[in-house]
């Protein structure tokens with residue numbers, strides 16, 4: 001199923017559009033099924049109701065583990081690089097990973113977990129995180145991994161939304177020179193989570209933690225009570241595999257649901273093609289498993305293809321900004337898949353950290369999560385790829401399950417800052433505000449997808465109507481991505497960023513409404529409005545306009561209190577970069593905040609604010625502009 005020439009890409013693409021069922025049916029033959037499907041696809045974007053590989057039975061872990069054992073059992077599946085460069089890295093072969101997954105799957109069963117139960121995972125980037133994920137899949141339990149940077153309240157909201165029965169965590173996590181007390185955060189969260197019966201705790205940093213009788217058990221003790229034989233649960237292709245919470249433009253984060261068969265086929269197919277993965281190569285994706293990139297391209301995609309996947313616990317700048325380059329040299333990495341924010345951050349240290357580093361193993365480079373600016377693209381190309389490694393700028397989303405628009409390494413001619421062309425099976429279209437398709441090239445519009453693909457979300461957990469409203473109602477019969485996009489004269493796609501109220505801060509997706517709600521929870525705050533602004537390293541920064549709060553001490557202290565409130569409510573990743581106290585917000589006569597104006601002010605572009613005739617009080621704008629100038 002690997003595409004090796006542009007001609008083949010064109011042929012496959014054509015086939016995938018003309019006869020999608022035949023195309024995906026053939027791709028799916030490359031995976032292991034217990035029972036074949038009777039229908040490749042049935043779909044309707046109105047409801048939406050999407051089913052791939054109906055009637056088929058499988059277990060994704062048999063595809064990620066068991067099927068490699070005979071020929072590649074001793075091949076490294078996961079290479080773990082710890083936070084500390086002084087600590088030894090750990091290699092788990094497919095055999096070892098299989099054994100540990102089975103053993104831990106038995107631990108889950110021993111603690112009452114069964115098929116269909118939801119299990120929350122809140123862990124550091126250690127091999128046991130991948131083991132926990134796969135163990136859930138082994139027994140047919142649905143994992144909901146939560147990124148280690150979220151607060152107790154965010155965790156509780158997510159656990160309650162999907163009524164998790166079990167939590168898997170660790171005592172703590174290392175993050176560069178810092179330690180994060182994961183179990184403490186979980187303890188706070190669980191005060192408000194009545195559905196959780198058990199919490200399995202991995203020892204990692206060995207800090208003191210509270211262990212509640214009847215609820216909390218140690219990972220290391222539990223594995224002693226079970227053996228390593230665990231038959232995989234037979235799953236229907238459309239059974240739920242996992243839930244992953246993500247932010248939207250309104251309300252609380254929603255639980256995006258992915259199912260077993262289609263997701264597996266799509267993650268595996270896109271992995272092998274986009275990165276042109278060759279047997280024996282070492283592949284390094286720097287994302288966290290708490291996000292979709294880690295799910296699809298550290299765990300499921302690479303392992304389904306028998307690849308060697310590097311799992312890194314630390315951060316790119318610890319102990320020095322040479323860390324990524326040291327890891328590449330040490331493990332002879334062939335593919336590096338990272339985010340533009342990391343590239344920009346490392347660029348800012350100049351060439352010093354690269355001196356004397358052997359990056360000659362690099363064959364393919366990848367970028368994900370946000371638009372990559374041309375400067376970062378060229379730096380990545382020249383300094384890391386030495387002009388020889390194709391860069392795959394991969395556009396996709398939590399909801400799409402896998403990469404959608406991207407070059408295919410060694411096949412698609414690349415162009416700086418362009419995600420280039422849709423992968424086979426993907427039918428993107430650009431529409432104007434009224435949903436009318438924008439045809440031809442050299443055009444811009446809102447990016448939609450008009451035909452289903454196997455990795456797409458099926459619903460949002462517990463609220464199908466929300467899924468319908470968010471993705472399938474803006475433009476009838478289309479999946480709306482929320483992104484703006486241009487198609488250039490060559491038909492190449494360039495993603496220009498979100499067109500809704502979703503921010504992309506350091507590749508992390510955050511809803512402005514979520515941040516506003518968190519700020520408004522501060523006792524002294526009455527109202528606030530949050531917008532994004534261009535940020536040199538983060539891509540976008542968070543700018544909060546807050547109506548003069550009740551001060552407790554100096555204004556700067558009150559700002560810090562607000563930041564602390566946001567950290568408590570969501571997590572440190574959602575902390576505003578700038579807070580401006582104002583006496584009012586620009587509102588229309590009907591009371592709607594004119595965010596367009598606030599965005600302009602945040603960008604420092606106040607010369608042309610556009611139409612302000614509907615403003616209730618134009619003086620407010622003048623005042624905000626003046627105050628913004630004084631803010632550093």
Ligand code: PRX
Nearest residue numbers: 368369370371393394395396397398495509
């Ligand atoms: O705006 C797009 C941006 O990230 C959003 C999806 O975020 P999330 O669901 O967290 O998934 C991120 C990792 C797949 C998109 O709507 N985005 C993602 N990749 C790119 C991108 N923007 C531009 N170029 C990309 N390559």
